Amino acid sequence: MLEFQSGRLTALASPRLQAAATVFVLLLQRTPILKVLVEADVRVAAGVPQILRSAVVAAVSLGACDTLSGATTFVSNPESPANATQGEGFGLVFSVIGSESAGGGAGSWTIFGPLPPGLAIPGAVEGPTNTFRLNQGSGAITGTPTESGSWDITFKAWEKAGQKGEPWNTAKLGPLPVVEIVVSASGELVFTSQPMSVSVREGKTFNVGVTTSGTPAPTFQWRRNGDPIAGATSEIFSIIAVTPDDAGDYNVVATNSGGSITSDIATLTVTSAPRITAQPTAQSVVLGASASFSVVATGSPAPTYQWRAGGLAISGATNADYTIVAVSDTDIGSYTVFVQNSEGSVTSEAVELTIQSAPPVIAAHPESQSVVPGAGATFIVRAGDGAGLSFQWVKDDAALAGETDPILNLENLRAIDEGDYSVQVSNGSDTTTSEVASLSVLASGFSRLSNLSTRTRIEPGAVLIPGFAVVGNGQVSLLARAVGPTLGSLGVVGVISDPQFRLVSGPDELFANDNWEDATDQAKLEAIRVAVGAFELNAGSTDAALAVSLDAKPYTLPTTGVSGATGVVLIELYDGGETGPDQPRLVNLSARSQVGTGADKLIPGFVIAGDVAKTLLIRAVGPTLSGFGVGGVLENPVMRLFSSSGELASNDDWGAGSRTDAIAVVAGTVGAFPIDSSSRDAALLITLNPGAYTVQVSGVDNTTGVCLVEVYEVPPAP
Missing domain, CATH: 2.60.40.10 (Immunoglobulins)
Known part of the structure; x- marks a missing residue:
């Protein structure tokens, strides 16, 4: 007879009936x-x-x-x-x-x-x-x-x-x-049929059996993966409803008084439809960050995966894990994964990918400054493009009332103003605090404008007019250069072929030069060039240069192209004299030129040398020039100030800023001509650490015209 025990079929009859049942099972297999x-x-x-x-x-x-x-x-x-x-x-x-x-x-x-x-x-x-x-x-x-x-x-x-x-x-x-x-030989125990490997779907019946010959009749012990199966002691072993845990290698040991023999291995493979044991989870990340979804599923054969966004299959997303490297707005939505094998399929729960607000990222932190008593200080923070952000400046952990712009300007500083300054940048949801910048008010210190450079294009019939002023007792040694051909060898395109300039003070022309190798004092030219670190001019080039000693007064350097030559030119003016508060020095730098678009913008540069920060008034004047009889002016200049770390500040219409009154007062102090607050000229009043800086001037909406750029040294308040 056959008996069911714990889901397994066991033969419990005479050897003759057992043989019949065994043959029956084997016949079913074959x-x-x-x-x-x-x-x-x-x-x-x-x-x-x-x-x-x-x-x-x-x-x-x-x-x-x-x-x-x-x-x-x-x-x-x-x-x-x-x-x-x-x-x-x-x-x-x-x-x-x-x-x-x-x-x-x-x-x-x-x-x-x-x-x-x-x-x-x-x-x-x-x-x-x-x-x-x-x-x-x-x-x-x-x-x-x-x-x-x-x-x-x-x-x-x-x-x-x-x-x-x-x-x-x-x-x-x-x-x-x-x-x-x-x-x-008679009585020897042998298997006359071996168990066979099968593949059974989960929940179905698994039968495996052997037949033997030999006397006396043997006993049997079935094993799974080498371990004995309790109660499995007949020629036939059955599992009524298999589960994935039943998969494995089965064999049987037959034993009689003559010894034991072990059958071949029969492998049971249990196939099952996929089941998800760990669902994917929702993700909330900031824009640009990565987002990962994962699922854990069982099933035999091993299942395949297809991730979907909004119900649509995602190309290439066919693993148990799916990662979006840099999340964008288009990735927001619902995600599922379809899991399938030959036995069936299942779809995961839907989970959402959402965007969370990111704390503001500060691209440039404020820098510490050292100033002398009565001077000003400027702390600048750059965070993205500033859109949607608010700012609150803090001194020694206390908020500064009304100081809510990206730039903090301080004036007429004293020892009491020393401390640690920082700024809190908020987007409405999160706040980022900048690094601390220290302000030191020193009893003494000195800095000066040591270099002016202007790169622009000289158009037909146009004149580039750089200007500067010298103050102090005695004379200052200056190196002036108009560079065209040598720029071409440095990779600049469209340079002027033969520049020339004149050094003028009032109505008087003091010096002039066409080709630099024709200058009279070559030794002085080379000595100042080496001292200030200027690049060498190409031998035989038609660049222009002068080395001169000048008294304290204003000067200009009108620059043109020989025989009407046009193109890009670089004007450089280096202070090669002694440094110190009692030495003559440059105080005002300027350049007037035609402003174009793209590479033809007006690009002045200057260098601050010394050990303390210097306050400067920088202006880009276009509309107001028409009142002085200048035609074809740049109607709406915009000015951007750069250091080696990036853009520091910018201005379009100076009268629309928060420092209109201060700029007007300082302009009168340094002797700059007045400009109306309703004009569309641009201006910045800023304190800068020693270093190199560049100003880019262009026209709003790519307009063009004549513009004057001015850089004034602002003395400390008494």
């Missing part, structure tokens, strides 16, 4: 041979148990036989090697199956022996040298073997009876099939 067993006209020898035939009939009645189709195939049951036991009944059936053998297999057979002693082929006629002729479509080898050993039996199938027609073995079957019959 359904193609059933057709041979049922259709073959086999006369089973008396020694073969009749239970074999009843098991076959039972299997057929249960629908275990598959419809056979395909190529012609030789089959035997049992397959080679066929195990038999000396003194015990044995039966082997053989046939040809497939579409070309429809109607009963081969027409006849030639079988080449010898056969094991005690076995015969019912219906066959024995010929010479262990040859047997069988005139029927299927056959059998039956009997009770009397000797142990191994015999190879070769089969040749013929298309027609009487061993006539086309021999199927060569034309249809290929090489002649051979079945080895292995006869074990």
